[in-house]
Amino acid sequence: xxxxxxxxxxxxxxxxxxxxxxxxxxxxxxxxxxxxxxxxxxxxxxxxxxxxxxxxxxxxxxxxxxxxxxxxxxxxxxxxxxxxxxxxxxxxxxxxxxxxxxxxxxxxxxxxxxxxxxxxxxxxxxxxxxxxxxxxxxxxxxxxxxxxxxxxxxxxxxxxxxxxxxxxxxxxxxxxxxxxxxxxxxxxxxxxxxxxxxxxxxxxxxxxxxxxxxxxx
Numbered sequence: 570x571x572x573x574x575x576x577x578x579x580x581x582x583x584x585x586x587x588x589x590x591x592x593x594x595x596x597x598x599x600x601x602x603x604x605x606x607x608x609x610x611x612x613x614x615x616x617x618x619x620x621x622x623x624x625x626x627x628x629x630x631x632x633x634x635x636x637x638x639x640x641x642x643x644x645x646x647x648x649x650x651x652x653x654x655x656x657x658x659x660x661x662x663x664x665x666x667x668x669x670x671x672x673x674x675x676x677x678x679x680x681x682x683x684x685x686x687x688x689x690x691x692x693x694x695x696x697x698x699x700x701x702x703x704x705x706x707x708x709x710x711x712x713x714x715x716x717x718x719x720x721x722x723x724x725x726x727x728x729x730x731x732x733x734x735x736x737x738x739x740x741x742x743x744x745x746x747x748x749x750x751x752x753x754x755x756x757x758x759x760x761x762x763x764x765x766x767x768x769x770x771x772x773x774x775x776x777x778x779x780x781x782x783x784x785x786x
Contacts, residue, residue: 574783579784580777586701587736587776591768594693594740597694599761601666602750611646612666613694619659626652685709685746690741695733702729721766725786732779735769743767 600607665685745762752760 576666576781576784579780579781580706583776583780583783584773586698586780587700587772587774588769589772590694590697590763590776591740591772594690594698594737594766595761596766597693598741598744599749599757600730601689602669604736608666611662612746612781615659615663615664615666617694619656619661619663622652623656626656658688658695664690666687668710679745679748679751682727682750683742686745687738687741690739690744691734691737694737694740695730698729698733698736725783728779728783728786730739732775736775739771 597607597611601611602608665688669682669685669689747764748761749757749760749764
């Protein structure tokens with residue numbers, strides 16, 4: 570296949586993933602704020618993921634794990650610092666799920682919560698984006714054993730990670746600025762559509778550019 574066609578297809582897939590990330594992240598943020606079950610669920614999930622990554626990073630630093638389960642050198646978590654940063658991000662995000670609960674901290678001004686939503690948006694986008702990448706890699710590998718993986722080296726891994734941080738930060742920032750958490754239920758659908766109208770272009774641009782750059786690498 571022509572390289573320009575591959576780059577175009579990769580960019581188109583990136584756009585679609587960017588839009589899907591926008592939908593999933595913003596929907597999850599809304600549910601975390603208004604739905605107690607989602608608040609507890611995601612709070613515990615984030616904390617569990619963070620503790621697991623932290624434990625693995627500590628175990629590997631002490632050489633207590635057998636070599637067969639060590640991460641490949643191109644993994645974003647191959648460097649201990651990245652593992653500790655990611656685990657801290659997940660654990661703090663788990664705490665934020667409870668802090669941002671609408672009915673529990675009513676005295677906090679919405680402007681104070683904006684950076685918290687941006688931080689939580691980064692965590693959610695990071696998980697969703699790499700989940701999409703893993704699913705596509707698995708599907709491509711199942712259909713064609715000779716197919717090229719989406720992420721093959723550390724440069725591509727860090728590109729995806731940087732895209733997740735950028736998109737997640739902007740998604741959460743917009744969510745916090747629009748103050749969707751405190752919107753009345755009868756206006757929530759309208760405000761959610763307004764939020765998505767800002768986030769879709771971000772997902773399209775960042776996802777498309779990331780897809781093209783990933784194919785070039």
